[in-house]
Each structure stands twice: as C-alpha cells, then as structure tokens.
Amino acid sequence: MDSIEIVLAMLLAVVASAYLVRVLPLSLPLPLVQIGLGAVIAGFTGHGVQMDPALFFLLFLPPLLFLDGWRIPKNGLFRDKAIILELALGLVIFTVVGAGFLIHWLIPAMPLPVAFALAAIISPTDPVAVSSIAARAPVPKRLMHILEGESLLNDASGLVCFRFAVAAAMTGAFSLTGASLTFVWLVAGGIGAGVLTTLAITWAQRWLFRHFGEPAGSPILVNMLMPFGAYLAAEHLQASGILAAVAAGITMSYVELSGQVMANTRIQRSAVWDTVQFALNGVMFVLLGEQLPDIMEGARVSLSQSGHVNAWWLVLYAFAISFGLMALRFVWVWTALRITLYRRTLRGEQVTKPPLRVLLAMSLAGVRGAITLAGVMTLPLALPDGTPFPARDLTIFLASTVILISLVAASIGLPRLLGGLQLPAEPAEQQEEDLARREAASAAIAAIERAQVELMHKDDTCDMYPEAAGRVIALYQRRLDTTGSADGEEAERYRKLDQAERMLRLAAMQAERRAIFGLARQEHISDETSRKLVREIDLVEARHKL
Known part of the structure; x- marks a missing residue:
C-alpha cells in the first residue's frame, strides 16, 4: 500500500x-x-x-x-x-x-x-x-x-x-x-x-x-x-x-x-x-x-x-x-x-x-x-x-x-x-458554579438596564423596550433566586426546575430544526436560509447544554 x-x-x-x-x-x-x-x-x-x-x-x-x-x-x-x-x-x-x-x-x-x-x-x-x-x-x-x-x-x-x-x-x-x-x-x-x-x-x-x-x-x-x-x-x-x-x-x-x-x-x-x-x-x-x-x-x-x-x-x-x-x-x-x-x-x-x-x-x-x-x-x-x-x-x-x-x-x-467506592463530596465545585452564575446574572441584569436606557434614548418612539427588558431580566432573576437561596431544599428545587426548563427548551429546539429542514426539503425556503436558522438554533442549544 x-x-x-x-x-x-x-x-x-x-x-x-x-x-x-x-x-x-x-x-x-x-x-x-x-x-x-x-x-x-x-x-x-x-x-x-x-x-x-x-x-x-x-x-x-x-x-x-x-x-x-x-x-x-x-x-x-x-x-x-x-x-x-x-x-x-x-x-x-x-x-x-x-x-x-x-x-x-x-x-x-x-x-x-x-x-x-x-x-x-x-x-x-x-x-x-x-x-x-x-x-x-x-x-x-x-x-x-x-x-x-x-x-x-x-x-x-x-x-x-x-x-x-x-x-x-x-x-x-x-x-x-x-x-x-x-x-x-x-x-x-x-x-x-x-x-x-x-x-x-x-x-x-x-x-x-x-x-x-x-x-x-x-x-x-x-x-x-x-x-x-x-x-x-x-x-x-x-x-x-x-x-x-x-x-x-x-x-x-x-x-x-x-x-x-x-x-x-x-x-x-x-x-x-x-x-x-x-x-x-x-x-x-x-x-x-x-x-x-x-x-x-x-x-x-x-x-x-x-x-x-x-x-x-x-x-x-x-x-x-x-x-x-x-x-x-x-x-x-x-x-x-x-x-x-x-x-x-x-x-x-x-x-x-x-x-x-x-x-x-x-x-x-x-x-x-x-x-x-x-x-x-x-x-x-x-x-x-x-x-x-x-x-x-x-x-x-x-x-x-x-x-x-x-x-x-x-x-x-x-x-x-x-467500583462502588464512596469518597467525600467536594462542595467547592458547586459553590464556585453558583457564585459564577450569580455574578453573571447580576452583571447581565445591569447591562440590560443600561442597554434599555440607551435604546430608548435612540428610539423614543418605541415603547416596547421596557417590556422586552422585563422579560429578559426575569430570566436572570430566576437564576439569582436559584443560586442565592439560603434554604438548601429551595435551592435544589430551583435547580430541578431550571433543568426541567432546559430540557423543554431543547425539545422545542429539536422541533424547530425538524420544521426548518422540512421546509427546505419542500423548497419553501432556500438552503442558505435553512443553514442560517439551524445554526442559530445550534448555538442556543450549545449554550443550554453547558
């Protein structure tokens, strides 16, 4: 050869x-x-x-x-x-x-x-x-x-x-x-x-x-x-x-x-x-x-x-x-x-x-x-x-x-x-992750509020920015509630809720991809449009899987 x-x-x-x-x-x-x-x-x-x-x-x-x-x-x-x-x-x-x-x-x-x-x-x-x-x-x-x-x-x-x-x-x-x-x-x-x-x-x-x-x-x-x-x-x-x-x-x-x-x-x-x-x-x-x-x-x-x-x-x-x-x-x-x-x-x-x-x-x-x-x-x-x-x-x-x-x-x-070896857990990893999520959510909320003000100054005829900002802030506020709760059982409940929401989002995105691929196969949309939309969904899914 x-x-x-x-x-x-x-x-x-x-x-x-x-x-x-x-x-x-x-x-x-x-x-x-x-x-x-x-x-x-x-x-x-x-x-x-x-x-x-x-x-x-x-x-x-x-x-x-x-x-x-x-x-x-x-x-x-x-x-x-x-x-x-x-x-x-x-x-x-x-x-x-x-x-x-x-x-x-x-x-x-x-x-x-x-x-x-x-x-x-x-x-x-x-x-x-x-x-x-x-x-x-x-x-x-x-x-x-x-x-x-x-x-x-x-x-x-x-x-x-x-x-x-x-x-x-x-x-x-x-x-x-x-x-x-x-x-x-x-x-x-x-x-x-x-x-x-x-x-x-x-x-x-x-x-x-x-x-x-x-x-x-x-x-x-x-x-x-x-x-x-x-x-x-x-x-x-x-x-x-x-x-x-x-x-x-x-x-x-x-x-x-x-x-x-x-x-x-x-x-x-x-x-x-x-x-x-x-x-x-x-x-x-x-x-x-x-x-x-x-x-x-x-x-x-x-x-x-x-x-x-x-x-x-x-x-x-x-x-x-x-x-x-x-x-x-x-x-x-x-x-x-x-x-x-x-x-x-x-x-x-x-x-x-x-x-x-x-x-x-x-x-x-x-x-x-x-x-x-x-x-x-x-x-x-x-x-x-x-x-x-x-x-x-x-x-x-x-x-x-x-x-x-x-x-x-x-x-x-x-x-x-x-196999079957039980070692003491290391809570530091979960604490570090919770800290990072809290800090990231707080920074995101502050950035959203600043961006909302800037956008309203640029386009004072649009009244949708407060509503949009409120919806985005609600997502990050949920994260703060999840990682900042003093009650361990309540924090665990929020984590499970967040996981369930993530699974539902992933299922929804899979359905979105199937629909887009179906439209492309039936030539209702172009290949270029289907690739662009599928890539956007892939990036969001990758973020949710982290």
Missing part, C-alpha cells in the same frame, strides 16, 4: 474503533481496540509503518500536549502541585534507579546503562491512555487531575534520564553535574519558550486583527500552529519541546480569560480541536499496533540477546518488569502520602487517610503508551566503534510488552478497584 492509502486506512481504523468499542461484548478500552486494528492493518499490508521517532514527536505530541495543558483545571493543578511534582520528578528518578537495577538483575546479559535506559523510557505515563481508560472507570476527579498533571510533566524527566543513560552506554561515562545542569536548562528553557511563544503570537494576532480585521478561520489556524511553534523554538534552543508545548497550552488558558475571542470562533475552534484530538489520539495507538509484527519478529533476536533459548523467558521478563513498576509506584505513593499526612498533622490540620483502594488505583493508573514506544525507537543502531548497540532489539521488545501489559492491567483493574 502507498503511504496515502496507509494513512487513510489508519484514519478509517480510528473511526471504526469508536464503534467497535461500543458493540464488543467485552468492555475493552479504546486504546486496546485501536492497537488491535493497527496490527490487523500491518498483517494485511505485510509490514508495519516505518516510524520515524523525530517526526512522530513533532507531528503528534505538540498539539496533544498543548490541548491537555490548555484544558486541564488550573486550580487543581496548582492545588496539588507538590504531589504532581513528586510523581513527575521524584517518582521518575526513583523508577529509573529501582527498575534499572531490577532489569539488570533479571537479565545480566543487558548492560547496566542499557537497563537504566529501558527503565527511563518506561517511567513516563501516557496522558492519552490514562484519559481513555479513566473514561470507563469511576476515577475521582481530584485523582484524575493529579494523574493528568503527572503525565504532562513526567515525559520531560523520563526522556532526559533516557538520553543520559543512552549517552552512558555509548561513551561509558556519566557526569551527574552535567546531567543536572542540562536538566535545569531543558526545563527552564522549555517552559520559557512555551510561555513566550504563546504571548508573542497572541500579541501579534491581536495587533493584526485591530488594524486589518479578523479573516474567517485565521484565528483557529493560528491557534493550531501555536504548539508546533513552541515545540520547534524549544528544540532549536536545545530545551524540552514537550514542556514547551505543555507550557504554551497552560499560558493559552490564561490568555483566554481576556475574553477577546468571538463566541463563534470559540465554538468552531472547540469543534476543530476535538476532532484533531480524537484523530491524533487514535492514530497514535493504531501506529503502535502496526509496530507489533516487527516487534514480534525482533523477539527472535531478543531471545538470543537475553541469553536464553526458551521464548517464555521473554514473557516472564515483561511481566516481572511491569509488576516491578507497579510495586515501585505503590511504594513511592504510599511513602509520599505518609509524609504529607504527617506534615499536615504537625500543622494542626485535620487529615483524612484515603482508602487503600485509591493507592492501588494510583499504582495501576501508571499506564505507558506511544511516547514510550517512540522514545525507545530512537536507540542507536551501533556504538561509536561500530559494534551493534547492546540488547537493542530486546530493549524495544520489553518496552512494547510493558505498554500492552500496563494497558490491559489498568483496563481490567481500575473499574474493579474503584
């Missing part, structure tokens, strides 16, 4: 996976279905797609990490920043050291630097896989935010450790000072490049819009190119392009608070980004599945590199490394939790010990994904003296099997661990 046909087949596989995951009798996570379809494509074509790791990092990671950084709740990210940094930095180093020695002990034929390289590349978790599995498991919101924050930041630390482990295997030397300074620059330079790129592009875009207007589609296209600009700028400075993409997304979330983007642009941009995210996420795992035939072929070479004859030793190594990763993760999380609770107790704070099931879920949720596979593919083919890189095929095979085992273990274990 030609390259274009393979790309089209991969996109069709992504579409098919969304339906297969709904109709399959087993509750399989979407990534596993996509990996399976990728393996089918590779078997049909006779070979997998030759994945260029540098091209993979450039095409897939910047937009996905940018979007994750943009959409992750910032209050949760900064509230749990200490826990997230412990997982994204401390846990990675702890995993590299612990798993590195474990791998070298299991497979003495694998040199220690190569064992550390394998441990480093399997240490980062994959945000795409975690989110996909969490969609089918009742993961608490706060735990999910911690996992998302960890997966956004630990890629850089894991890849840095991988880079230095490979350098040690190539040269036989390692400098802790040099590694530390390089890590500081990678982090600082990557974050700085991401923040400055977003601010510079945003400023330039606003200047152009003020002087020359806003062309249709231009803001969306600029927004989609922003993560690539941040990534390339950081890589040019030899900093972390991954952190640059994440920092650019977080900065974009603050830029959005200015409210200078038109509502229509926001609606269209959200739809475009949702489509891009769905396609890229799916293609990543389909591409991973397409590597499986070559990886299985490399298992034959891996067997001789491990020093054994029986192929079951490879399976044993893969499971031992996977469970070792889970055990290391559990030890780190348990220890960090104990230290955190002890510190809060010393400060006189009231602490609540989370259930053991939550700690076990944290251990299982460390799912590896396409970033691990792309990183391990960058292993050199040969050492500087021309000899083959030691245990390269074995390292790639073990990293790939760890990815699959972690996906299967999380998809089976998380729903069973968290």
Whole structure:
C-alpha cells in the first residue's frame, strides 16, 4: 500500500474503533481496540509503518500536549502541585534507579546503562491512555487531575534520564553535574519558550486583527500552529519541546480569560480541536499496533540477546518488569502520602487517610503508551566503534510488552478497584458554579438596564423596550433566586426546575430544526436560509447544554 492509502486506512481504523468499542461484548478500552486494528492493518499490508521517532514527536505530541495543558483545571493543578511534582520528578528518578537495577538483575546479559535506559523510557505515563481508560472507570476527579498533571510533566524527566543513560552506554561515562545542569536548562528553557511563544503570537494576532480585521478561520489556524511553534523554538534552543508545548497550552488558558475571542470562533475552534484530538489520539495507538509484527519478529533476536533459548523467558521478563513498576509506584505513593499526612498533622490540620483502594488505583493508573514506544525507537543502531548497540532489539521488545501489559492491567483493574467506592463530596465545585452564575446574572441584569436606557434614548418612539427588558431580566432573576437561596431544599428545587426548563427548551429546539429542514426539503425556503436558522438554533442549544 502507498503511504496515502496507509494513512487513510489508519484514519478509517480510528473511526471504526469508536464503534467497535461500543458493540464488543467485552468492555475493552479504546486504546486496546485501536492497537488491535493497527496490527490487523500491518498483517494485511505485510509490514508495519516505518516510524520515524523525530517526526512522530513533532507531528503528534505538540498539539496533544498543548490541548491537555490548555484544558486541564488550573486550580487543581496548582492545588496539588507538590504531589504532581513528586510523581513527575521524584517518582521518575526513583523508577529509573529501582527498575534499572531490577532489569539488570533479571537479565545480566543487558548492560547496566542499557537497563537504566529501558527503565527511563518506561517511567513516563501516557496522558492519552490514562484519559481513555479513566473514561470507563469511576476515577475521582481530584485523582484524575493529579494523574493528568503527572503525565504532562513526567515525559520531560523520563526522556532526559533516557538520553543520559543512552549517552552512558555509548561513551561509558556519566557526569551527574552535567546531567543536572542540562536538566535545569531543558526545563527552564522549555517552559520559557512555551510561555513566550504563546504571548508573542497572541500579541501579534491581536495587533493584526485591530488594524486589518479578523479573516474567517485565521484565528483557529493560528491557534493550531501555536504548539508546533513552541515545540520547534524549544528544540532549536536545545530545551524540552514537550514542556514547551505543555507550557504554551497552560499560558493559552490564561490568555483566554481576556475574553477577546468571538463566541463563534470559540465554538468552531472547540469543534476543530476535538476532532484533531480524537484523530491524533487514535492514530497514535493504531501506529503502535502496526509496530507489533516487527516487534514480534525482533523477539527472535531478543531471545538470543537475553541469553536464553526458551521464548517464555521473554514473557516472564515483561511481566516481572511491569509488576516491578507497579510495586515501585505503590511504594513511592504510599511513602509520599505518609509524609504529607504527617506534615499536615504537625500543622494542626485535620487529615483524612484515603482508602487503600485509591493507592492501588494510583499504582495501576501508571499506564505507558506511544511516547514510550517512540522514545525507545530512537536507540542507536551501533556504538561509536561500530559494534551493534547492546540488547537493542530486546530493549524495544520489553518496552512494547510493558505498554500492552500496563494497558490491559489498568483496563481490567481500575473499574474493579474503584467500583462502588464512596469518597467525600467536594462542595467547592458547586459553590464556585453558583457564585459564577450569580455574578453573571447580576452583571447581565445591569447591562440590560443600561442597554434599555440607551435604546430608548435612540428610539423614543418605541415603547416596547421596557417590556422586552422585563422579560429578559426575569430570566436572570430566576437564576439569582436559584443560586442565592439560603434554604438548601429551595435551592435544589430551583435547580430541578431550571433543568426541567432546559430540557423543554431543547425539545422545542429539536422541533424547530425538524420544521426548518422540512421546509427546505419542500423548497419553501432556500438552503442558505435553512443553514442560517439551524445554526442559530445550534448555538442556543450549545449554550443550554453547558
């Protein structure tokens, strides 16, 4: 198959996976279905797609990490920043050291630097896989935010450790000072490049819009190119392009608070980004599945590199490394939790010990994904003296099997661990929503009153403005009554009433659309008129569904 046909087949596989995951009798996570379809494509074509790791990092990671950084709740990210940094930095180093020695002990034929390289590349978790599995498991919101924050930041630390482990295997030397300074620059330079790129592009875009207007589609296209600009700028400075993409997304979330983007642009941009995210996420795992035939072929070479004859030793190594990763993760999380609770107790704070099931879920949720596979593919083919890189095929095979085992273990274990788990509610979210609704309604009423006066001055012959203003103000007054009631039962009653009204409005709008489409089919109105009216209804419906 030609390259274009393979790309089209991969996109069709992504579409098919969304339906297969709904109709399959087993509750399989979407990534596993996509990996399976990728393996089918590779078997049909006779070979997998030759994945260029540098091209993979450039095409897939910047937009996905940018979007994750943009959409992750910032209050949760900064509230749990200490826990997230412990997982994204401390846990990675702890995993590299612990798993590195474990791998070298299991497979003495694998040199220690190569064992550390394998441990480093399997240490980062994959945000795409975690989110996909969490969609089918009742993961608490706060735990999910911690996992998302960890997966956004630990890629850089894991890849840095991988880079230095490979350098040690190539040269036989390692400098802790040099590694530390390089890590500081990678982090600082990557974050700085991401923040400055977003601010510079945003400023330039606003200047152009003020002087020359806003062309249709231009803001969306600029927004989609922003993560690539941040990534390339950081890589040019030899900093972390991954952190640059994440920092650019977080900065974009603050830029959005200015409210200078038109509502229509926001609606269209959200739809475009949702489509891009769905396609890229799916293609990543389909591409991973397409590597499986070559990886299985490399298992034959891996067997001789491990020093054994029986192929079951490879399976044993893969499971031992996977469970070792889970055990290391559990030890780190348990220890960090104990230290955190002890510190809060010393400060006189009231602490609540989370259930053991939550700690076990944290251990299982460390799912590896396409970033691990792309990183391990960058292993050199040969050492500087021309000899083959030691245990390269074995390292790639073990990293790939760890990815699959972690996906299967999380998809089976998380729903069973968290099913029926009762956690204390967090009323802060409802309070914040009520506050925002009250403030927005008050501001809307004040704006309506000002607009009513201005319109009456402009057109003093029309006496309909007071009536119209009264009808609109009544809607916002209902919202104030709903969110500002002191009586909890009364507030709950108003919320149910508001929900019932919203459902009736949605039903009415569906009927409106059917009537408009019927008129267009009967040629009573033009297609242009029907598209305009339906779009207006869609925008109102989108507002009511929020």
